[in-house]
Amino acid sequence: MDKIWYQQPAELWEEHALPIGNGRLGGMVFGGIERERIQFNEETLFTGRPARIEGAPYQELNQIREYLKLKQYVAAYRHAEREFLKPASYGDESDFGMYQNFGEVLVEMEHPEGKVTDYLRELDLDEALARVSYRCEEQEFYREYFSSCPDNVMVMRFRCSKPNALNMKVHLVSAQAGAIISYDQAESRITMNGSMTNLAYEAQIRVATKGGTIEAINDALLIREADEVMLLLSAATDYDASRESFRGKDYTSFNRSFLDQAGEKSFHDLLGAHVIDYQQLYKRVELKIDGLDNNHLPTDERLRRYREGEYDVGLESLLFQYGRYLLISSSRPGNLPANLQGIWNNSNNPMWGSMFCYNINFNMNYWHAESTNLTECHAPMIDFIDRLRPSGRLSAKAFFNASGWFTAKKSDIWGFTQPYAAAVNGLFIGGAGWLCEDVWQVYCFNLDRAYLVETAYPIMKESAEFYLDYLTENEEGQLVSSPSTSPENEFVVNGQICTVSDGCEMDHRIVESLFRNCLKACDILGIHDEFRAELERALPKVAPVRLGRYGQIQEWEHDWDDPEDQHRHVSQLFGLHPASLISPTRTPELAEGAKVVLNCRGDQGTGWSRAWKVNLWSRLQDGNRAYKLIRGTLEELTFDNLFNVHPPFQIDGNFGLTAGIAEMLLQSEFEGCIDLLPALPDVWESGYVRGLRAQGGYTVDLRWEQGGRLIHADFYGESGKRGKLRSGNDLVEFQLNEQGCYTYRTNVLI
Incomplete structure (x- = not known):
């Protein structure tokens, strides 16, 4: 399984916290023990306004x-x-918009006195699910976090192995000045409303418990003696890209509708729909490079060892999939x-x-x-x-x-x-x-x-x-x-x-x-x-x-x-x-x-600059030079949470590296040749990749063995389709059969 994991909570947003997202609503999970933070964003919370052009x-x-x-x-x-x-x-320079922090969900936890052990914080890329677990005295505490695309809400669940043992305060904190936050005990809901010069916004949390009580106090919902607590979050603004004014969305109805619909479902139903939706994208591609894979070690320890020369090819393939995870999530x-x-x-x-x-x-x-x-x-x-x-x-x-x-x-x-x-x-x-x-x-x-x-x-x-x-x-x-x-x-x-x-x-x-x-x-x-x-x-x-x-x-x-x-x-x-x-x-x-x-x-430069060079050297079919840049990026420009560093964090570096690795394995041109393993580095001696796409409507699986020799390539697409492939010195014209398949083997055509 593809996982990023640690044995301690996050301290820094940029370097340690773990990202979840559904394309619209993003969160960063810290995993604190006594005080959990989930910082969140909604994609439309920008300053600025439509700029004006004056004169000629x-x-x-x-x-x-x-x-x-x-x-x-x-x-x-x-x-x-x-x-x-x-x-x-072009009008006032301040018209240009800046993306904004929406706020944080803060959860203050009460625990029995005693030492906390067996702490685990992880992001499961296979399910787009963040988890936190730990033991305190004889009690085990569990948390799960995901941002659901099908249900359009962020979901946070807290559990404990002992009945009636969850005691917590839930706060909603605005990152914007002037926001009004209200706590409704009757509806078990927290609402944050506010406006900027250009937009109005709102966030809502709906709380559901199994067992226990909920009470609204000054600045929190107080939950006592619950078996399980589920928080559902939605946030929105009145931004509407379909209107000339860019305004007019009924964000309050939007939030309430999705929260109420999600609130009628169990956690397992929400998680099941989320995983099915996510995996139909994520599971299309699998990359396995044979060699050292320190996935049994925490990710920060893997990075430390990598920087000391213990080149973990499993970490390189994890970085590839992380770029795919981040795009699906954003x-x-x-x-x-x-x-x-x-x-x-x-x-x-x-x-x-x-x-x-x-x-x-x-x-x-x-x-x-x-x-x-x-x-x-x-x-x-x-x-x-x-x-x-x-x-x-x-x-x-x-x-x-x-x-x-x-x-x-x-x-x-x-x-x-x-x-x-x-x-x-x-x-x-x-x-x-x-x-x-x-x-x-x-x-x-x-x-x-x-x-x-x-x-x-x-x-x-x-x-x-x-x-x-x-x-x-x-x-x-x-x-x-x-x-x-x-x-x-x-x-x-x-x-x-x-x-x-x-x-x-x-x-x-x-x-x-x-x-x-x-x-x-x-x-x-x-x-x-x-x-x-x-x-x-x-x-x-x-x-x-x-x-x-x-x-x-x-x-x-x-x-x-x-x-x-x-x-x-x-x-x-x-x-x-x-x-x-x-x-x-x-x-x-x-x-x-x-x-x-x-x-x-x-070979130096910012994170994204090195990622571009990975792609360029791949096009020049120099896999070893491309790999040197990947290695340098992991050694010098990658945070513990695998965010790429400009510096500071900038996501194009993550995305560019994923693209570069794909280019090393498969390249294609429209109505041209499909190049198989055109820039495979020497250190990736054997492995396989499944599900890459080539121009012309093809899906391609590749397997190679010791020395980087291609064993076979499987092509899938529309039946009868013709194409050309290049593998080393072989240049082959092929046609997909009635089932829409074709297999190429080195020196053997099937």
Whole structure:
């Protein structure tokens, strides 16, 4: 079983507490003995409001381009920040929303005097269930915690081996100023109401006991002599993404309805429905790497030994599954997508607002959604992207006088899409195009024609229309993205630090990939119109990948790269991953240029940066280098609760590592080859993986033996479907049989 476990309560939220979630409602379990804390969040509790665009910033665009044409990069940068991106262009900077801490459930426990022994705190990934147990004198105490998607409530149960032995106070504590909390003895309910400048919110707890009494006192519900206590929690705001105002949800009725329905069910019925719902996602994929597996040790002890050189491959496969668990727990259909911290946040001023960030972080959250068989969890992201389009049209017109839709680097739940100062962060041109990469990938893995017609193609087409308007011709007649920035990095010209350029590699590969994907969609849908013709004219003119003076893929149109630069972003390698424009087999010279970049940037960096490099080295089919980065991340940038560290905690690192491990085992391209074990490291000598997904609608199982030799691969999908696979030097065309199956064995075809 996949478990994370400890022999002591959590002390620190970020490093020790255990996450539970149902996509909407998240909790962090501390497991305190005398005083239990469950910190909780609800996905819509954000500050901010819909931002306003004032004036016509696009009128300053030509001046920036003129400076760039004259190679006056400092002047271009200054004009961009002072005139084009000035705050007056997009209203009050404080409009941008920050994810908020909702509050805590506090439970004060009474115990017999005596020593506490046999303490256990665990998170069972197989059931998405947190547990705490311990012994005090002759009594055994048990707790279970989960956040149920089917019943839409958080469930907490407390038990004791001795009858009538549970005595506790239950408090609800707000993390927001001004909240009103009431304790209703008659309904065994606690209610917390409040409002911010932009939202109203409420949390409710419904208490059910077996035996004992419940009494409302000053700031708690007092429970005496119960056999069992079950707490049901719901929280909500009046945020409604379907309305133009983003407001109007009846959150009180919402909370009461779900709590009352859940309150009619037993704990076992609630848990059973939760486990069935969760496991139909989680159990699709299984990874077993043969070798040392210290699962008999507490997780913090496993990490300590790992850092001392006891390389526990079981911990590596656990980390892979943990990324899947976290996505299932923070991204479910009908809800908001996972933000920078998933749905878990204990601050009202979290780093970077715990926002949605489009120059790598939000995108990385979903890299493993399709490959590790969690396409349903991808849906909130696609819905969110679709909802950005109305705001994105306004930003495209106001800032660039362009058609289509645009978004820069970041957003909140209010649909922020504008560029903003400082330019090094906020003048990112590739946001919408990068988001479209996910929109297309959903189709590639699932081949859902209705989705392509109704959702994917309209989003992609409208984004491509923006870039068709935005791109300009340079002196060579090539289309470049100008003005442009390479995410969060700087270049030096004539001894001066600059950020705004006349073209960068990331933008160009984003545009190239988007145009190619739109044309593929046109082929599939039989579209032959003027839009397609425009794409066919523009695509060959998009600025190509350029190799610089030391053999590197250039980050900018000009050879400004510094070989000593170890910046955390590796933006110039977008074409290698997440796009599939560069590969060792199809473009070997460019693949070598990518290696030069990665060797110069090194193997250090933030958690998410190392995760990106795992994926990049996997695409370059260097499993040992990818594995070195995984090992370094576990040694240096992983907390005891396995949260990945930016620092601080940022969930994209967890998600990116899971995606990277999947890439090491299986890679695929739409209408291309499926590569089996393309980047298997030497230390993973034998093992198996079941349930990975490949583009083209395939599910794949793999088993390999000593020395990393593939034994067999099983493919599942639509009967009669044809495809191509690569295993080492073998390149094989195959067809699924009438049962929708095909088995490949090394040198033996069945």
